[in-house]
Amino acid sequence: MEKFVIRGGNPLTGDVTIGGAKNAAVAILPATILAAGKCIIENLPCISDVMASLQILSELGASIRMISKSTYEIDTSHLDCTEVSNELSRQMRASYYFLGALLGRFGSAQVAMPGGCNLGPRPIDQHLKAFTALGAEDSVEYGMIRVSADKLTGSHIFFDTVSVGATMNAMLAAVMADGLTILENVAREPHVVDLANCLNMMGADVHGAGTDVIKIRGVGSMHGCSYSIIPDQIEAGSYMAAAAITRGDVTLHNIIPKHLEPITAKMRAAGCVIEEYDESLRISCHQRLKPLKIKTMPHPGFPTDMQPLMTVLLSVADGTSIVTEGIWENRFRYVDELIRMGANIQVDGQVAVVEGVEQLHPAPLRALDLRAGAAMVVAALAADGVSEIDETSHIERGYENIVEKLQALGADIRRVEIPVNTITRAM
Numbered sequence: 001m002e003k004f005v006i007r008g009g010n011p012l013t014g015d016v017t018i019g020g021a022k023n024a025a026v027a028i029l030p031a032t033i034l035a036a037g038k039c040i041i042e043n044l045p046c047i048s049d050v051m052a053s054l055q056i057l058s059e060l061g062a063s064i065r066m067i068s069k070s071t072y073e074i075d076t077s078h079l080d081c082t083e084v085s086n087e088l089s090r091q092m093r094a095s096y097y098f099l100g101a102l103l104g105r106f107g108s109a110q111v112a113m114p115g116g117c118n119l120g121p122r123p124i125d126q127h128l129k130a131f132t133a134l135g136a137e138d139s140v141e142y143g144m145i146r147v148s149a150d151k152l153t154g155s156h157i158f159f160d161t162v163s164v165g166a167t168m169n170a171m172l173a174a175v176m177a178d179g180l181t182i183l184e185n186v187a188r189e190p191h192v193v194d195l196a197n198c199l200n201m202m203g204a205d206v207h208g209a210g211t212d213v214i215k216i217r218g219v220g221s222m223h224g225c226s227y228s229i230i231p232d233q234i235e236a237g238s239y240m241a242a243a244a245i246t247r248g249d250v251t252l253h254n255i256i257p258k259h260l261e262p263i264t265a266k267m268r269a270a271g272c273v274i275e276e277y278d279e280s281l282r283i284s285c286h287q288r289l290k291p292l293k294i295k296t297m298p299h300p301g302f303p304t305d306m307q308p309l310m311t312v313l314l315s316v317a318d319g320t321s322i323v324t325e326g327i328w329e330n331r332f333r334y335v336d337e338l339i340r341m342g343a344n345i346q347v348d349g350q351v352a353v354v355e356g357v358e359q360l361h362p363a364p365l366r367a368l369d370l371r372a373g374a375a376m377v378v379a380a381l382a383a384d385g386v387s388e389i390d391e392t393s394h395i396e397r398g399y400e401n402i403v404e405k406l407q408a409l410g411a412d413i414r415r416v417e418i419p420v421n422t423i424t425r426a427m
């Protein structure tokens with residue numbers, strides 16, 4: 001096990017290259033099952049969720065060849081298993097995309113209830129609603145989800161809530177169903193559009209991704225393709241937060257500015273200077289940040305995954321901010337860690353009232369989940385001393401080479417191995 005040791009206070013300056021989007025990659029990798037041929041997937045981030053997805057594909061019988069650190073060739077022609085191992089599916093929330101993809105190709109799938117960040121209940125009723133509307137039967141017993149169908153038939157599905165996961169899983173199951181599927185009240189996130197684009201490259205007929213109605217005309221078969229995953233908007237937003245809180249000046253490369261609009265709008269309102277180019281963006285901050293009101297919402301609203309990072313920024317703003325979490329019931333657990341650093345934040349249900357303080361102080365911190373962990377890194381970069389962050393495996397689920405990228409920007413951050421006997425004593 002490792003911890004991060006961070007001495008705060010260095011303004012971040014220089015250039016950072018953003019990796020591929022985790023939340024697109026974890027759906028596109030299962031989608032290769034539908035292609036039943038060779039897919040070359042580029043711009044894959046080197047993170048543990050991607051490695052677990054590749055491992056699942058390999059255990060199901062896919063041949064996988066690494067072409068470069070971020071490009072893999074995946075051949076699913078000889079896949080011969082529709083059951084995802086318990087151990088791997090529980091490592092990440094996104095293992096549920098194997099349900100849609102395996103159901104779509106083989107008419108059956110078995111996946112354990114997914115893991116992922118503890119943000120409160122993470123129901124999958126809307127995924128199952130879509131599968132049953134397409135003609136599948138489902139059962140959830142002893143933590144195992146099973147779906148099966150003799151035949152999948154296109155259907156008109158109206159989602160009760162806007163769900164990224166259910167939208168993408170329904171797309172995976174429907175692309176080879178017989179006839180037309182209409183999905184209404186769908187999520188419009190960039191990764192939904194990315195999955196649709198990738199499926200279309202494999203021969204699917206998906207229209208409307210990015211709006212709230214997606215139409216899918218089922219095709220008889222799909223084929224291999226070459227596809228490059230979009231850049232990760234949340235990784236980009238996290239480096240923007242790190243630049244802003246340290247009053248730095250950072251240029252981000254390999255980004256799509258349009259995808260970052262909800263984030264750049266709030267960062268500008270907080271006083272950051274942002275210059276946008278075709279595939280890069282420069283952010284600098286020369287003053288104490290201004291307070292904001294933020295409510296997380298489905299895209300194009302402010303993304304829930306940036307909420308912990310923005311709360312850290314606002315914890316040192318000049319005034320009172322209100323942060324409302326509109327997606328998850330329990331995404332303020334990290335606030336107790338920030339309070340240990342001297343932040344003044346009151347949480348009442350889904351609302352945090354953040355009274356900005358002048359300075360955060362170092363503390364021993366835990367990465368309670370992926371974005372909370374990244375938020376702790378950003379907070380520690382601004383603190384006036386040395387902080388240590390434990391449980392960094394959560395952070396490695398979603399940020400490739402975070403330590404090396406921050407070091408290159410001038411941050412004083414180190415990965416330190418925790419000796420095994422220290423871990424045992426602490427347990």
Ligand SMILES: CC(=O)N[C@H]1[C@@H](OP(=O)(O)OP(=O)(O)OC[C@H]2O[C@@H](n3ccc(=O)[nH]c3=O)[C@H](O)[C@@H]2O)O[C@H](CO)[C@@H](O)[C@@H]1O
Pocket residue numbers: 023093121122123124125126127128161162163164165166187189297298299303304305327328
């Ligand atoms: C719309 C939204 O912002 N989705 C976020 C959600 O995606 P993720 O796909 O994990 O979650 P969903 O979009 O499915 O969930 C959104 C909301 O719908 C509810 N729900 C979902 C599925 C279902 O079957 N039944 C149900 O009631 C959830 O409880 C939640 O309140 O978390 C990810 C990780 O933080 C983020 O990257 C996504 O941006």
Ligand SMILES: C=C(OP(=O)(O)O)C(=O)O
Pocket residue numbers: 022023092093094115116117305370371398
């Ligand atoms: C919470 C996240 O991931 P997951 O849904 O995979 O747990 C995230 O990407 O912020």
